[in-house]
Amino acid sequence: MKDNKRISVVLAGQGNTGKTSIFNYYTGSHQHTGNWAGKTIEKLEGTLYYKDYTIDVLDLPGIYSLTTLSVEELIAREYIIKHKPDVVINIVDATNLERNLIFTLQLLELECPLIIALNMVDIAKKKGIEIDTGKLQEKFNAPVIPTIAKRGTGLTELMDKVIEVKENGHEPGMIRYGREIESCVDELSAELKNTGLLYSERWIAIKLLEKDSEITNTISQIRPELIRRKETLEKRLEEIHGHDSSLVISDERSHYAAQIVSETAIMRPHRKLSLSDRLDIITTHKFAGYLVMILIVGGMFLTVFKLGNWLSSVLETVFSSWHNWWIASVGETFLASLSWSAIEGVLALVEIALPYILPFYIILYILEEWGYIARISFLMDNLMHKIGIHGKGCISFIIGLGCNVPGCLSCRIMESRRERFLTAVLVTLVPCSAVSVIVFGLVGKYVGLIWAFGLYVFAMVIIFIAGKILSKLLPGEPVELIMPMPDYKKPHLKAILYQTWDALKEFIYIAAPIVIIAGVVIQAINLAGWMPAISRFMSPVTVNWLGLPAITGILLIFGILRKELILVMLAAYLGTTEFAEVLTPVQMITLAVVSMFYVPCIATVSVLWKEYGWKRALAVTLIEILFAILLAGLVYRLLSLFDL
Amino acid sequence: MDTSGKPRSLIDLQEGQSGIVLSLNGGRNLTKRLADLGMGPGTRITVLRTSLFSGPVQVEVTGSKLVLGRGLASKILVEPR
Numbered sequence: 001m002k003d004n005k006r007i008s009v010v011l012a013g014q015g016n017t018g019k020t021s022i023f024n025y026y027t028g029s030h031q032h033t034g035n036w037a038g039k040t041i042e043k044l045e046g047t048l049y050y051k052d053y054t055i056d057v058l059d060l061p062g063i064y065s066l067t068t069l070s071v072e073e074l075i076a077r078e079y080i081i082k083h084k085p086d087v088v089i090n091i092v093d094a095t096n097l098e099r100n101l102i103f104t105l106q107l108l109e110l111e112c113p114l115i116i117a118l119n120m121v122d123i124a125k126k127k128g129i130e131i132d133t134g135k136l137q138e139k140f141n142a143p144v145i146p147t148i149a150k151r152g153t154g155l156t157e158l159m160d161k162v163i164e165v166k167e168n169g170h171e172p173g174m175i176r177y178g179r180e181i182e183s184c185v186d187e188l189s190a191e192l193k194n195t196g197l198l199y200s201e202r203w204i205a206i207k208l209l210e211k212d213s214e215i216t217n218t219i220s221q222i223r224p225e226l227i228r229r230k231e232t233l234e235k236r237l238e239e240i241h242g243h244d245s246s247l248v249i250s251d252e253r254s255h256y257a258a259q260i261v262s263e264t265a266i267m268r269p270h271r272k273l274s275l276s277d278r279l280d281i282i283t284t285h286k287f288a289g290y291l292v293m294i295l296i297v298g299g300m301f302l303t304v305f306k307l308g309n310w311l312s313s314v315l316e317t318v319f320s321s322w323h324n325w326w327i328a329s330v331g332e333t334f335l336a337s338l339s340w341s342a343i344e345g346v347l348a349l350v351e352i353a354l355p356y357i358l359p360f361y362i363i364l365y366i367l368e369e370w371g372y373i374a375r376i377s378f379l380m381d382n383l384m385h386k387i388g389i390h391g392k393g394c395i396s397f398i399i400g401l402g403c404n405v406p407g408c409l410s411c412r413i414m415e416s417r418r419e420r421f422l423t424a425v426l427v428t429l430v431p432c433s434a435v436s437v438i439v440f441g442l443v444g445k446y447v448g449l450i451w452a453f454g455l456y457v458f459a460m461v462i463i464f465i466a467g468k469i470l471s472k473l474l475p476g477e478p479v480e481l482i483m484p485m486p487d488y489k490k491p492h493l494k495a496i497l498y499q500t501w502d503a504l505k506e507f508i509y510i511a512a513p514i515v516i517i518a519g520v521v522i523q524a525i526n527l528a529g530w531m532p533a534i535s536r537f538m539s540p541v542t543v544n545w546l547g548l549p550a551i552t553g554i555l556l557i558f559g560i561l562r563k564e565l566i567l568v569m570l571a572a573y574l575g576t577t578e579f580a581e582v583l584t585p586v587q588m589i590t591l592a593v594v595s596m597f598y599v600p601c602i603a604t605v606s607v608l609w610k611e612y613g614w615k616r617a618l619a620v621t622l623i624e625i626l627f628a629i630l631l632a633g634l635v636y637r638l639l640s641l642f643d644l
Numbered sequence: 645m646d647t648s649g650k651p652r653s654l655i656d657l658q659e660g661q662s663g664i665v666l667s668l669n670g671g672r673n674l675t676k677r678l679a680d681l682g683m684g685p686g687t688r689i690t691v692l693r694t695s696l697f698s699g700p701v702q703v704e705v706t707g708s709k710l711v712l713g714r715g716l717a718s719k720i721l722v723e724p725r
């Protein structure tokens with residue numbers, strides 16, 4: 001029995017229409033948004049209390065169809081059919097009305113209680129798109145509410161409408177297609193009575209004619225005699241229209257949507273080209289586009305480096321005065337030194353890691369919200385094909401620059417399992433912001449910026465080569481790119497700040513405790529006199545092969561938890577950030593190379609495990625450890641030939 | 645290059661040129677995917693951007709922008725108009 005004061009609402013729509021923005025507004029959560037289709041990869045659940053009601057809101061990944069072409073689409077339609085939410089809110093991007101309405105029609109076919117949220121009306125207005133919502137409402141026989149998700153405009157009205165539909169009920173609109181299609185649908189659905197399935201007969205009939213594999217399988221099991229009938233009807237449609245019956249149905253929807261748009265919307269552009277289009281003249285240009293990309297990505301790294309160095313040195317002066325104060329007022333007893341070492345670990349984390357990691361995240365979020373990521377995919381598609389994946393893989397790489405964990409998860413935007421795995425493995429080779437701490441804070445600062453940049457280029461080359469090899473090892477053809485290109489949007493400041501705050505919170509709640517514990521463990525090992533033993537155990541690799549000081553052995557072990565720990569713990573151990581006193585430039589570069597590739601951190605390994613099974617996760621980890629050690633040793637030997 | 649006339653592959657259109665989609669031969673799944681995005685036979689399509697070497701093309705269909713991989717675009721037959 002459904003609770004009377006409980007309402008379940010599902011947010012459904014195509015990619016990048018503002019579903020998660022609306023979800024965040026209603027549930028007060030800060031789930032990540034981004035101006036490209038495919039940001040949300042898993043359904044999100046949240047709750048809202050409003051007007052005596054407990055409203056469960058569910059955000060679905062963006063989908064383009066309710067035919068079983070992808071897992072997400074299957075999940076979405078099963079959810080709507082099985083769970084029978086009280087209301088489905090279809091988020092429609094007003095700036096891509098026609099394309100979005102094709103999906104609306106598919107939702108209407110499901111005959112679920114539907115409300116249309118006409119989102120992004122602010123941008124539509126700027127573009128000179130006028131939509132007659134009253135008329136649209138009539139056409140679909142479903143309420144239409146204009147909204148601006150990022151400002152919250154219209155969202156109260158939308159929720160009021162949800163309650164109204166729940167209280168008064170709503171007869172969902174019925175869509176009628178062209179005569180030939182309808183007659184086939186009628187003939188088929190007449191024979192589909194009492195199938196015992198949850199779906200309506202009409203819907204099953206449409207899906208059968210659309211050659212939906214899942215529905216066809218189901219029916220061929222329970223009503224095998226109907227398959228012949230279905231095929232005859234399909235032939236009839238194909239003879240009339242001259243192409244595959246699955247396309248006939250899609251086309252019918254497209255025409256229907258086009259018809260509705262022509263009756264309800266007017267385009268009156270104020271100027272010939274919108275700001276977004278004018279920007280695209282250079283940002284997706286054959287030649288200039290690549291130049292701009294190099295400038296933007298290079299500028300990003302330069303900003304992170306400059307800002308990071310500056311912040312780091314400011315913090316250094318502040319913290320060193322604290323240490324003097326500590327010695328003066330607490331003293332230098334054994335206990336005082338031990339507790340200082342815990343404090344020092346956290347300070348080192350704040351001083352060394354945060355200044356690089358935070359700007360990195362902020363800039364990446366800005367690029368994502370602005371819409372530049374999709375441009376990179378467009379520009380890089382060609383190159384990505386050479387390593388067996390398509391341009392969307394770049395999106396995962398760029399997210400991976402911030403953190404490999406969401407980077408690996410985002411690989412779900414890739415269509416085939418082969419490509420998902422291939423991309424995920426390559427993402428683990430992408431130097432994340434934690435690695436950038438070592439690249440910038442160590443190599444950039446003490447060896448030279450050019451070497452830091454060189455390391456990034458080196459990483460790209462390695463990823464390319466690894467991709468080449470992997471794509472040969474994993475058989476299969478690369479899938480072709482189909483990607484909606486979003487308009488540039490003004491980055492949503494609040495979303496960026498919240499997402500950055502999330503990254504900061506992870507620092508406080510996860511990184512800081514780890515640093516304290518690791519610091520204490522290292523101190524304890526030191527006091528117990530085990531350090532030489534551990535160092536000796538690791539030294540064939542660290543000292544003999546990599547030419548690093550023996551202490552790096554234990555640091556590399558802790559680095560598995562979080563890679564920035566390598567540098568942070570080194571600073572804490574030394575009691576100084578003057579790394580030049582203990583490491584030569586060649587050693588710095590070698591350490592950076594091992595850190596870059598030696599193992600995906602523990603969080604990334606667990607994601608790989610979850611997504612691809614323990615065998616593959618373990619294989620990737622082991623291979624990368626061996627590879628990194630081999631590579632860094634070679635780098636060390638090569639660089640030692642030159643006098644740095 | 646003449647701007648109208650006989651059917652040709654989408655990749656043979658130049659930036660700014662439009663055409664009517666005649667057939668899509670990129671395999672059942674991709675064709676269906678495109679149809680669900682509003683790009684079926686008979687749709688008007690405008691090439692916005694082509695790219696270097698054998699990169700993707702950016703097109704406009706149903707008032708929306710879409711990027712299509714080169715291999716797929718080459719299998720789409722259009723009649724320039």
Ligand SMILES: Nc1nc2c(ncn2[C@@H]2O[C@H](COP(=O)(O)OP(=O)(O)OP(=O)(O)O)[C@@H](O)[C@H]2O)c(=O)[nH]1
Binds near residue numbers: 022032037
């Ligand atoms: N100007 C404007 N921008 C919006 C509006 N709604 C959302 N956005 C922006 O549009 C982008 C996409 O928003 P999301 O909420 O991530 O969209 P989504 O539908 O969840 O996207 P997927 O999860 O990829 O399917 C973000 O950059 C938002 O800040 C709006 O009403 N007006």
Ligand SMILES: [Mg+2]
Binds near residue numbers: 019033040060061062
């Ligand atoms: Mg989302």
